[in-house]
Amino acid sequence: MGDYRxxxxxxxxxxxxxxxxxxxxxxxxxxxxxxxxNRPEGMNYFNFVVAEVHGLRIxxxxxxxxxxxxxVGTFCVFVPDEVILAAxxxxxxxxxxxxxxxxxxxxVLPRNLCPLIKAFMGAxxxxxxxxxxxxxxxxxxxxxxxxxxxxxxxxxxxPVHVMDLPQMKKSKDYKMWEDEIKIVIEKIEExxxxxxxxxxxxxxxxxxxxxxxxLKRLYNFRKLKPSPISGLDAxxxxxxxxxDNPLRFTEMLKALCDELDERAKNLVPDNxxxxxxxxxxxxxxxxxxxxxxxxxDAQIVVEETCTGTRYFENEVSEExxxxxxxxxxxxxxxxxxxxxxxxPNHGRIEDIIKYAKEYSVDGVxxxxxxxxxxxxxxxxxxxxxxxxKNIPVLQIETDYSSEDSGQIKTRVEALLEMI
Amino acid sequence: MGDYRxxxxxxxxxxxxxxxxxxxxxxxxxxxxxxxxNRPEGMNYFNFVVAEVHGLRIxxxxxxxxxxxxxVGTFCVFVPDEVILAAxxxxxxxxxxxxxxxxxxxxVLPRNLCPLIKAFMGAxxxxxxxxxxxxxxxxxxxxxxxxxxxxxxxxxxxPVHVMDLPQMKKSKDYKMWEDEIKIVIEKIEExxxxxxxxxxxxxxxxxxxxxxxxLKRLYNFRKLKPSPISGLDAxxxxxxxxxDNPLRFTEMLKALCDELDERAKNLVPDNxxxxxxxxxxxxxxxxxxxxxxxxxDAQIVVEETCTGTRYFENEVSEExxxxxxxxxxxxxxxxxxxxxxxxPNHGRIEDIIKYAKEYSVDGVxxxxxxxxxxxxxxxxxxxxxxxxKNIPVLQIETDYSSEDSGQIKTRVEALLEMI
Numbered sequence: 015m016g017d018y019r020x021x022x023x024x025x026x027x028x029x030x031x032x033x034x035x036x037x038x039x040x041x042x043x044x045x046x047x048x049x050x051x052n053r054p055e056g057m058n059y060f061n062f063v064v065a066e067v068h069g070l071r072i073x074x075x076x077x078x079x080x081x082x083x084x085x086v087g088t089f090c091v092f093v094p095d096e097v098i099l100a101a102x103x104x105x106x107x108x109x110x111x112x113x114x115x116x117x118x119x120x121x122v123l124p125r126n127l128c129p130l131i132k133a134f135m136g137a138x139x140x141x142x143x144x145x146x147x148x149x150x151x152x153x154x155x156x157x158x159x160x161x162x163x164x165x166x167x168x169x170x171x172x173p174v175h176v177m178d179l180p181q182m183k184k185s186k187d188y189k190m191w192e193d194e195i196k197i198v199i200e201k202i203e204e205x206x207x208x209x210x211x212x213x214x215x216x217x218x219x220x221x222x223x224x225x226x227x228x229l230k231r232l233y234n235f236r237k238l239k240p241s242p243i244s245g246l247d248a249x250x251x252x253x254x255x256x257x258d259n260p261l262r263f264t265e266m267l268k269a270l271c272d273e274l275d276e277r278a279k280n281l282v283p284d285n286x287x288x289x290x291x292x293x294x295x296x297x298x299x300x301x302x303x304x305x306x307x308x309x310x311d312a313q314i315v316v317e318e319t320c321t322g323t324r325y326f327e328n329e330v331s332e333e334x335x336x337x338x339x340x341x342x343x344x345x346x347x348x349x350x351x352x353x354x355x356x357x358p359n360h361g362r363i364e365d366i367i368k369y370a371k372e373y374s375v376d377g378v379x380x381x382x383x384x385x386x387x388x389x390x391x392x393x394x395x396x397x398x399x400x401x402x403k404n405i406p407v408l409q410i411e412t413d414y415s416s417e418d419s420g421q422i423k424t425r426v427e428a429l430l431e432m433i
Numbered sequence: 434m435g436d437y438r439x440x441x442x443x444x445x446x447x448x449x450x451x452x453x454x455x456x457x458x459x460x461x462x463x464x465x466x467x468x469x470x471n472r473p474e475g476m477n478y479f480n481f482v483v484a485e486v487h488g489l490r491i492x493x494x495x496x497x498x499x500x501x502x503x504x505v506g507t508f509c510v511f512v513p514d515e516v517i518l519a520a521x522x523x524x525x526x527x528x529x530x531x532x533x534x535x536x537x538x539x540x541v542l543p544r545n546l547c548p549l550i551k552a553f554m555g556a557x558x559x560x561x562x563x564x565x566x567x568x569x570x571x572x573x574x575x576x577x578x579x580x581x582x583x584x585x586x587x588x589x590x591x592p593v594h595v596m597d598l599p600q601m602k603k604s605k606d607y608k609m610w611e612d613e614i615k616i617v618i619e620k621i622e623e624x625x626x627x628x629x630x631x632x633x634x635x636x637x638x639x640x641x642x643x644x645x646x647x648l649k650r651l652y653n654f655r656k657l658k659p660s661p662i663s664g665l666d667a668x669x670x671x672x673x674x675x676x677d678n679p680l681r682f683t684e685m686l687k688a689l690c691d692e693l694d695e696r697a698k699n700l701v702p703d704n705x706x707x708x709x710x711x712x713x714x715x716x717x718x719x720x721x722x723x724x725x726x727x728x729x730d731a732q733i734v735v736e737e738t739c740t741g742t743r744y745f746e747n748e749v750s751e752e753x754x755x756x757x758x759x760x761x762x763x764x765x766x767x768x769x770x771x772x773x774x775x776x777p778n779h780g781r782i783e784d785i786i787k788y789a790k791e792y793s794v795d796g797v798x799x800x801x802x803x804x805x806x807x808x809x810x811x812x813x814x815x816x817x818x819x820x821x822k823n824i825p826v827l828q829i830e831t832d833y834s835s836e837d838s839g840q841i842k843t844r845v846e847a848l849l850e851m852i
Binding site: 163357 | 807
């Protein structure tokens, strides 16, 4: 990585504290990722992106800002990237996946809270995330009590606009979500000075759909036995999708998939167990569960999470001649996401059972971040649905610390022995 | 208490398990309440209500049901009692405040959840609450993630209708809440077979307002130095307000207030510290904090909670000639409640500061049930607001168990020494 200290300093970061983060990340990445055998060549691009995670991409954001462009931070798959793209702004997914940030987050938030929320808050409060410090605005949402109330505190540090996501999926909720998309369009137009037009919104939809299609193509390879790509690598690609340049990302992912096409012709059968992960998102650099599980005789072949299928399934229709038509298309697509924030949320159980079949899984791990009430309570439904189909399921509730890694390993081993 | 075993048995309760609850409650009540000195005579009615909590009132519900009437359970101050009254149904507030029910609740819910939710679920799952078993329908709401998802499980045991409470207070949210009130009116009309008319809804509003006014009058006595009624007694009265016959309750409370009028003429000044409780609700029989605090040299003079001011402040206007007018009045009044479920929720901090002055408090205890994210995160705002006014504040997060009682006592003692 080049020397970005001036850039970081100009962003108002705490360089000394940030150095500590920079000191541990490469080692973690190297031990988790670079030790994998026989990785596709196409993963080199993603290795490079991680190596430059706080460097080159931040420089790109900086250049965009110097040209008068704006950067918008998001934390959730419900925030429509299409709108941000249409206004010529750059969207960066800010979900924070490291224990490093938790301590600073706990300075302003209760300890009994999901590590993801504490981490993103800590990243901002401590001034150790150059993405966060590049943001002109953050778009939050009301997907859970923790985030809903955390925005109130975050607003002391950066302008925040909160999208009010419906809690149900009645017909009036679709209308409500359309209204919220209209409001966020106005907000982004105001921020950027750029008008969102039918043409620019269609272009945004095309870019986002192309990214979704590329991810879907990647996931389709994972249906093969064995998958020609590890769960760890697929997770990394999904994580990078949130903050990389979307056009470049899609091209590089297509190139990787072309390579996987070749690999798929010469698959060597093995006996490793095929697992699905379902539950809460895994933000960079949260590779904890994947690295434990794939260190055993198992492969993760699908994630029914926000850093998995929920991010890319279902495209937005490009049909329509007015902004209203396109907003309706956006609302329709986004409300197809089956997040535990909705009540009821039967669609998620149906998704899980469908994926279990499509990806031929031997078992499911329902993995939730600590103190995430919605997913924790919904576990009962997940378990009931899977048991009816005779699919073994293991619930793991964990945070970003490594204290419980040994215990998790033992529990996963027990699951693997059973199936 | 009379013999209600046949009644309980007909309600499908678990008599053996319920006996265990019946065995501990009178002792708890006696040690917490009946040891208070110089209580007003008017408290005898409320003693009687507690003594008959699972008896006489349940028999009244039973008689109402035998006459073709319906019983509707609620869990939150946002559910409009006026509508239930208008349809000639009986509303019972089901908030469950005992550790006794938690164990059964944890059979279907995660442990890392607020004790109130685990308790109400346990009361139903274990068949140990005759109120719950008398309910023809429960009206839930989306005030927090825990309850929102718990309704999905509760629905396996009793019909549940969920009111979708807005998460903000923008003008469109008022409209949304009016729509939700319309929907609940239809649901209740369907359940009872009784039409909600302008006249019956006005009558419901009058009954609910009269109860609010009586509670407000009670609270006004607490502004006196010293208050002629203990915090423990005021809390009990608020708790009973949720399930007693509203007309009788209001009359008996008025009689108590008449007695307090007399007492107010001969107050003997004392030096006990005056405290406000703010935070989450305290459901029957959760008297834990009040009994610890008033066992020290302190008096609780106001609760800014759902079992306090949030329950009775602001009346519903009776003005209007149509159902729509009255629904608008209901929405306006209910959305004045400053619950931490809203974002932002500055009104609550303003309320707390206003009450601190009106009730001349020396300090505030921000008391939240464990794992309640919204109130826990909002504590920072509460603390900041109070510190600006130089009002000492102590945060206590606790559940229904008695394990931390000693620690709480020590912390409250430290607060009292400081002020």
